[in-house]
Amino acid sequence: MFATHQFTQVVSLKTTTTRSTTTKASSRRASVRVLAVDAAPKATSSSSLNTTRSAEIFKAAQDILPGGVNSPVRAFKSVGGQPIIFERVKDAYAFDVDNNKYIDYVGSWGPAICGHANERVNKKLKEQIDKGTSFGAPCELENTLGQMVIDTVPSVEMVRFCNSGTEACLSVLRVMRAYTGRDKIIKFEGCYHGHADPFLVKAGSGVITLGLPDSPGVPAAATNTTLCATYNNLDEVKALFAEHKGEIAGVILEPVVGNSGFIVPDKEFLQGLRDVTKAEGALLCFDEVMTGFRIAKGCAQEYWGVTPDLTTMGKVIGGGMPVGAYGGRRDIMDMVAPAGPMYQAGTLSGNPLAMTAGIETLSILAEPGQYEYLDKITGRLIEGILKAGRDNGHAVCGGHISGMFGFFFQEGPVKNFTDAAKSDTEKFGRWHRAMLEEGVYLAPSQYEAGFTSLAHTEADIDATIAAAQRAMARI
Numbered sequence: 001m002f003a004t005h006q007f008t009q010v011v012s013l014k015t016t017t018t019r020s021t022t023t024k025a026s027s028r029r030a031s032v033r034v035l036a037v038d039a040a041p042k043a044t045s046s047s048s049l050n051t052t053r054s055a056e057i058f059k060a061a062q063d064i065l066p067g068g069v070n071s072p073v074r075a076f077k078s079v080g081g082q083p084i085i086f087e088r089v090k091d092a093y094a095f096d097v098d099n100n101k102y103i104d105y106v107g108s109w110g111p112a113i114c115g116h117a118n119e120r121v122n123k124k125l126k127e128q129i130d131k132g133t134s135f136g137a138p139c140e141l142e143n144t145l146g147q148m149v150i151d152t153v154p155s156v157e158m159v160r161f162c163n164s165g166t167e168a169c170l171s172v173l174r175v176m177r178a179y180t181g182r183d184k185i186i187k188f189e190g191c192y193h194g195h196a197d198p199f200l201v202k203a204g205s206g207v208i209t210l211g212l213p214d215s216p217g218v219p220a221a222a223t224n225t226t227l228c229a230t231y232n233n234l235d236e237v238k239a240l241f242a243e244h245k246g247e248i249a250g251v252i253l254e255p256v257v258g259n260s261g262f263i264v265p266d267k268e269f270l271q272g273l274r275d276v277t278k279a280e281g282a283l284l285c286f287d288e289v290m291t292g293f294r295i296a297k298g299c300a301q302e303y304w305g306v307t308p309d310l311t312t313m314g315k316v317i318g319g320g321m322p323v324g325a326y327g328g329r330r331d332i333m334d335m336v337a338p339a340g341p342m343y344q345a346g347t348l349s350g351n352p353l354a355m356t357a358g359i360e361t362l363s364i365l366a367e368p369g370q371y372e373y374l375d376k377i378t379g380r381l382i383e384g385i386l387k388a389g390r391d392n393g394h395a396v397c398g399g400h401i402s403g404m405f406g407f408f409f410q411e412g413p414v415k416n417f418t419d420a421a422k423s424d425t426e427k428f429g430r431w432h433r434a435m436l437e438e439g440v441y442l443a444p445s446q447y448e449a450g451f452t453s454l455a456h457t458e459a460d461i462d463a464t465i466a467a468a469q470r471a472m473a474r475i
């Protein structure tokens, strides 16, 4: 369904204390053996998963919330079974309402890079709460986090904070159009940029998972300026620029895809996008809502050595609080009101709680060795999972960069969404269930990336690999 639209203009459509009070890599590694299990239930062993209370709560939720959830992928539709209802999270673990403990590789879909309920972030948040949760007026914390972003992210000379990744992406689209005076944009099949109308075209995980080609309620007028190309295919992009000469405002993409599963771009593809946008007078935007501060301190753009004109951010930059941000070259960001005429606003934008959580999270990530640690444990994790698959006769392929990983039930290689869609999703459903029973919480879709955190210990990785061997043997 997605493939048939390629390249077309779219018109429709615990000792707890020692471990958690510090995040310094050395202390973390020294304390990894001392887990929080004394105060916590044990990880669930095979086929002993009791989810009675989760089932009751989810049943009640169906009458209260559409589909029982506030974001579709949480409903476990693509893996079958019922969602697990969490009661609390701490470090690398999630605890459900039936007292099961899971090693968590979702991490609230990315923000929990320092581990859940990180002591340092929490301490700062508690201090801030007493000073007020929202000012609706400027505060110095906005300068502090803004400067940290400017100092770290190569493309960002000015930044505007908002409240979600969706908001960041829809705002950056407006900036691209305002700056260039052009309407059309290019996105890539399988990339997700939030749920604003113009982006709900071949939009990756959530939409794929539900089997919806697009969403009803999105008028043709909202998407008929959205051009769609195949990820990692520069020729298609060049052809679109040739066909729509002087009409394309910019190109937006995930600089490592996480919303069609984990897909890595060719460096030449990214560099080619940089070159073609520049030559055509269009803007290049990296949507780093997922990859920002996760792939590397300076985001994916630093990792790849390709600097876009604009960048969107979210997730990690809010340290677990609702936040989004977009930034880029000063002359472009000067378009944004009140500096310039492009209107964008937000009641809770830059609120002191989100800024505080972001500042502390980025401070922790700036300490030496953090990304090396994430890369090391995540590499070991994905190698272990792939080996478990192959040892048990399954076709698998996958990879990682820093604390982001993923694998597909197929031989690969996977370079774009059409490749990803060849995966055995039924097997993924069985795998997901088997890992839940082993006490490992994975994203409930083949088309989502996984995330590790600084709180994941070597022992957690070993336990997960051992669980993967057992799970792969029985699916």
Ligand SMILES: Cc1ncc(COP(=O)(O)O)c(C=O)c1O
Pocket: 109, 164, 165, 166, 167, 169, 192, 193, 194, 195, 254, 258, 259, 287, 288, 289, 290, 314, 315, 324
């Ligand atoms: C790359 C990317 N862009 C944008 C978004 C939308 O962010 P939010 O869910 O905060 O609106 C997401 C969400 O997962 C994302 O992964």
